[in-house]
Amino acid sequence: MKVAASLAATVLFGACKDSTAPGGAAAIAAKDGTAQTAQAATALPLPLRVLVTDAASAPVSGVTVQWVVASGNGTLSAPSSVTDAAGIASVILTLGPTAGTQQVRAVVSGLAGSPVTFSATATAGPPGGGGVATRLILKDGGGQTGPVGTALAQPLRVSVLNALDQPVSGVTVQWAVTAGGGTVSTASSVSDAAGTASVILTLGTTAGLQQVTASSAGLTGSPATFSATATAAAQTDPVLVNTVSVPANYGAHDTFVRDGYAFAFIWNSGLRIYDVGNGSRGGSPANPVLVSSFVTSAAGSTDGPNVHNGWWFHNPVTNEKRYLFVGQEGPARLFLSTTGDIHVVDVSNLSAPQEVAFYHYPSIVGDSVGVHNFWMDEPNQILYAAFYNGGVVALDVSGTLSGDLAGRVIAQLRPGGAGNTFTWGVQLANGSLYAIDMLSGLSQLRLQGNTLSKLSGGSNVPERYSSDLWVHGNYAYTGTWNTRGGNAGNVLKVWQLSVSGAPTLVDSIKTVGISTVSDVEVTPDGRWLLFTAEGGAQGGLYLYSLADPAHPVFATKYIVSTGLHTGTFATINRRRYVFAAKNPASPAMMIFDVTAATP
CATH class of the missing domain: 2.60.40.10 (Immunoglobulins)
Known part of the structure; x- marks a missing residue:
């Protein structure tokens, strides 16, 4: 509330030791600057002015006037000023920070009326503050x-x-x-x-x-x-927060989580999209809410849609989040032929997905070729796909996608060559494309123009079939699958990478009680690794510390007797989760809170 007060010039008589009047000066009085009010901590709109006169009331110039703040903690533009030809001296007062009456004195010793006291009122600022x-x-x-x-x-x-x-x-x-x-x-x-x-x-x-x-x-x-x-955090186990059952038609195979949505790929039951923290439907990891479901075309397979995996493409060029690439894994003759196409689904309306395009890999010498896992170079709008016996394919997915994408193939390569290629997955990292092949192991590839070439690696896991991979920094982590030459696929392998030169194996971690390390992933900060395990009493989710990235250290596990086929990290509302695909006979999307388990 503003409290207004007049600026009064009060004539005080008494001795003062400040300025001494020169000859002729007789009196000092307030000239103007009176009756001012302003917000605290701001300057008064007008200067404070005094008039010095002689005995005949004529103005006297050249008289030094001292200015003193008497109360209110205001500040003055100068400690003194000199009267001009009109006998006037002035100063500007910036009010102190406290609302109420504030005073300044003008002093010239020996003059009648000295000191002259100016009183001003400082008001509080407007409601809600503001100002400087x-x-x-x-x-x-x-x-x-x-x-x-x-x-x-x-x-x-x-x-x-x-x-x-x-x-x-x-x-x-x-x-x-x-x-x-x-x-x-x-x-x-x-x-x-x-x-x-x-x-x-x-x-x-x-x-x-x-x-x-x-x-x-x-x-x-x-x-x-x-x-x-x-x-220091005490190690804790993963906490199961929800189990989303799915039809037992083989069941859940993979999960892709982005922007608070979980895309569950459920074999012949198709694709299901859940709000798990986006907010569009009020879902959370503990309470996933179904947004929509969609069954892709069965074309490309001999026994149904076989929806296996996917990638929701966020196009940084167009700022669209329009396309979901879905992998179809159909029946196969192991290491000889496979089936399954890439199906492109328009999810610009997540509530009503629509299939708009596909890519079919042509047969190789009479053997059909099917797709497995993906990786995307989103800035360059390139989809890299592992096509088992077909190796690696690079597809241009820029612009609008429609119909057959066969004309968009940029390049393709079988990393192990004819008869030694059965590629599980790919990942783009450090300027190279890394491919993990069940037969020929880990290879380093590079796309230049329309040519995909092999730089190094391969033929480096002869004792086991390789499975998944994940690259972070200067290390790659790969799994192994089933049994080869009497050796179970129960080993996680660690590779040191370089810009040039073959990947170098630096560690192998064997897990008892499983036959397959089926999926591998590292947290974005590079501090934690997960792998999912199948085939044995110790199947489930395994978490390792990467404090030393060359030598992962076991942290904790969650046993699922039927095994987990895949798992992926996701951060939602500042908590870390793992979304995992549980195998039959009671398939499900399992959601674990691993925040405390991976501090």
Whole structure:
């Protein structure tokens, strides 16, 4: 509320030791600048002015007037000023930060009327604050404790204030981690209507002190420092949060999770799309909500749609999220011939998917060829597909896709050559394309123009059939499958990679009680690895620490007696999950919370 007060010039008599009047000057009095009111911490609209006169009331020039703030903690434009030809001296007052009466004195010793006292009123600012920001202070969020590698329970918050300690909105605050190696959710944030700016801190991987600074140029209190403590996390097992049963028509085969949607590929029952955290249907990992289901064409296989896997393409060129590429895995003669096409589904309306295109690999010397797993080079709009006995195919998937995509083949290659190729999967990493082949092992490929060539590798796992792969940084992790030469497919292999030169095997990890390592994946931060296992009493989900990426260390497991065919990491609402495909006789999409298990 504004409290107005007149600016009064009060004539005070008495001795003063400041300025001494020169000859001729006799009196000092307020000239103008009276009756002013303004918001605290702002300058008065008019200067404070005094008039110095002689005994005949004529103006006297050259007289030095001292100005003194008597109350209110305001500031003056100058400590003194000299009267001009009109006998006037002036000063500008910027009011102090506190609402109420504020006073300034004009002093010339020896003159009648000295000192002259000016009184002004400072008013509080408008409701809700605003104005010029002057201070940055810690609000809350400091002093928290949490396990290493996890997000703190509460955000770190600062308040941006003006000179009246009122909130100021629209001020950018910079955030920086200064100790502990953690990460902040954003490098900067803007103060809201309450003057609050905030950030989420994910603690670093080392136990101990963690610090974050909040800064805003020119503000008192900047930078402000938050401290937190990271504690060594106790290892915990994966927590099963939901089991989504699917028809026992072979059942769930793979899951692709992106943008809070889970795409479940359920063999002849087709594709099912669930909201597991996107918010469109209120779903969550603990409560998936079905958005739609769709059965792709059976063309390409001899016994049904055989929906096996997929990739939801986010096109950075067009900003479309239009196409879902679906792999069809039909009947096969192992290592000789396979069946299954790529089916392209338009999911621009996730509630009503429509199949719009396909790609069929032509037979090789009378043997049909079927697809298995995918990888995408989204920036360049290229789909890489592993086609078992057909090897690797690169497809141009730019623009609008319709009908037969045979004319969009860029290049193809059988990594092991004729009779020694049965490619399981591919992954683009570090400028190369890596292919894992059940017969010929791990190879490094490269696409240049319209030519796909082999740079190195191959013929490096002669004792076992290879299965899945995942590349992160300078290491590749590959699985093994079933039995070859009396050796079970129960080994995870670790390879060191280089820009040139063959992949070098640096570790092999054998798991007792399984016959297949069927799927492998690494978290985006490179700190954790999962593999799914089948064929034996110890089938299920396995988690390994990659503190040393060359030598994974077992952390924990979740046993599923019928085995898990595939698994994939997904982060939803700052928690980490694994979506896994459980094998028959009771197939399901199993969802595990592994946040605590992978701190």
